Amino acid sequence: MGLINSQNAPMIEAFPGxxxxxxxxxxxxxxxxxxxLWPLTFGTSCCAIEVMMAAGAANHDLARFGAEVxxxxxxxxxxxxxxxxxxxxxxxxxxxxxxxxAEPKYVIATGACAISGGPFIYQSYSTVRGAHELxxxxxxxxxxxxxxxxxxxxxxxxxxxxxxxxSIRRPGERRKPVLAALPPGITxxxxxxxxxxxxxxxxxxxxxxxxxxxxxxxxxx
Amino acid sequence: xxxxxxxxxxLSLSTEFSPREKTDRPAxxxxxxxxxxxxxxxRDHSELSFDMLTVATAIDWIKEGKIELVYxxxxxxxxxxxxxxxxxxxxxxxxxxxxxxWAIAEWQEREIFDLFGVRYLNHPDLRRLLLEDDWNGHxxxxxxxxxxxxxxxxR
Numbered sequence: 045m046g047l048i049n050s051q052n053a054p055m056i057e058a059f060p061g062x063x064x065x066x067x068x069x070x071x072x073x074x075x076x077x078x079x080x081l082w083p084l085t086f087g088t089s090c091c092a093i094e095v096m097m098a099a100g101a102a103n104h105d106l107a108r109f110g111a112e113v114x115x116x117x118x119x120x121x122x123x124x125x126x127x128x129x130x131x132x133x134x135x136x137x138x139x140x141x142x143x144x145x146a147e148p149k150y151v152i153a154t155g156a157c158a159i160s161g162g163p164f165i166y167q168s169y170s171t172v173r174g175a176h177e178l179x180x181x182x183x184x185x186x187x188x189x190x191x192x193x194x195x196x197x198x199x200x201x202x203x204x205x206x207x208x209x210x211s212i213r214r215p216g217e218r219r220k221p222v223l224a225a226l227p228p229g230i231t232x233x234x235x236x237x238x239x240x241x242x243x244x245x246x247x248x249x250x251x252x253x254x255x256x257x258x259x260x261x262x263x264x265x
Numbered sequence: 266x267x268x269x270x271x272x273x274x275x276l277s278l279s280t281e282f283s284p285r286e287k288t289d290r291p292a293x294x295x296x297x298x299x300x301x302x303x304x305x306x307x308r309d310h311s312e313l314s315f316d317m318l319t320v321a322t323a324i325d326w327i328k329e330g331k332i333e334l335v336y337x338x339x340x341x342x343x344x345x346x347x348x349x350x351x352x353x354x355x356x357x358x359x360x361x362x363x364x365x366x367w368a369i370a371e372w373q374e375r376e377i378f379d380l381f382g383v384r385y386l387n388h389p390d391l392r393r394l395l396l397e398d399d400w401n402g403h404x405x406x407x408x409x410x411x412x413x414x415x416x417x418x419x420r
Binding site: 132133165166167168169170173 | 396397404409411413414415416417418
């Protein structure tokens with residue numbers, strides 16, 4: 045990518061067919077970037093179980109979207125998934141990690157804590173009220189924690205942003221944070237119904253009367 | 266040893282223990298003075314042998330003006346457990362350090378000192394564990410406030 049950068053862009057535009065060439069190159073570069081996001085393993089609390097483990101494991105399979113290569117080093121990652129509470133002492137570390145990542149870098153804030161402080165917003169001496177106070181956030185995925193499907197919708201939203209946003213003429217251009225909401229045409233009731241069916245199908249727990257028996261047990265030493 | 270046997274053994278060990286009611290595990294209350302000796306007795310007794318301190322924590326009873334230290338002991342030989350509580354004055358919380366009895370108590374006590382402000386006597390290294398060294402106050406006390414905290418808009 046060294047030859048094609050913002051300094052060379054006006055030069056290429058002067059040639060016949062230059063603008064069309066640049067646009068094509070933009071499309072190719074953004075397509076490649078959006079389909080090979082390398083997330084940094086930065087799980088600070090329980091959202092990491094959903095977003096890093098459940099989303100990456102076989103049932104949901106993050107590899108379908110090309111973002112499964114989680115890296116432990118910020119130098120090799122370009123997607124920072126904030127999975128969990130950010131406390132004041134973690135703040136400088138988070139800023140260092142963000143600074144160490146190579147451009148272009150993207151940030152997804154998942155879960156209530158990373159978005160706004162969540163349950164710890166009031167009367168907390170340590171919790172940062174939203175990761176946007178420390179670093180710029182591109183996509184917000186609500187939930188406590190969000191289900192892997194919600195995280196995938198956030199990831200697809202980020203991919204869409206990457207494809208439409210940045211170009212060689214306007215490097216570094218980003219859009220405002222996007223809320224990963226429900227896809228159009230899908231209602232909460234449908235999701236609830238599907239969840240109930242899923243739970244009934246995959247249930248491994250005992251029938252309800254067994255639970256009632258277990259609750260009557262007293263503590264042994 | 267079942268629950269009642271364990272409790273009666275502990276209570277016969279010293280008259281300073283008093284039993285507690287409505288608990289989900291055997292629990293006794295101990296005085297702060299001479300806590301180290303009592304804990305040593307519990308550790309070295311041949312039928313109790315509480316060789317493991319799993320939990321050392323504190324509760325701030327702000328209405329009563331007390332801070333309660335809670336220790337949960339486990340015997341790895343007999344697989345039984347015991348909860349020991351000790352009440353301190355909230356304004357002058359001073360307690361003997363148990364780091365000579367169980368070595369793990371050293372860091373547990375550093376954490377309690379950090380968050381509740383309990384001063385431990387004869388502690389080898391009483392510094393803050395989690396917060397910064399220049400932190401003012403002890404945040405898990407119920408009346409703690411600082412500039413960073415947001416008050417709830419409702420009551």
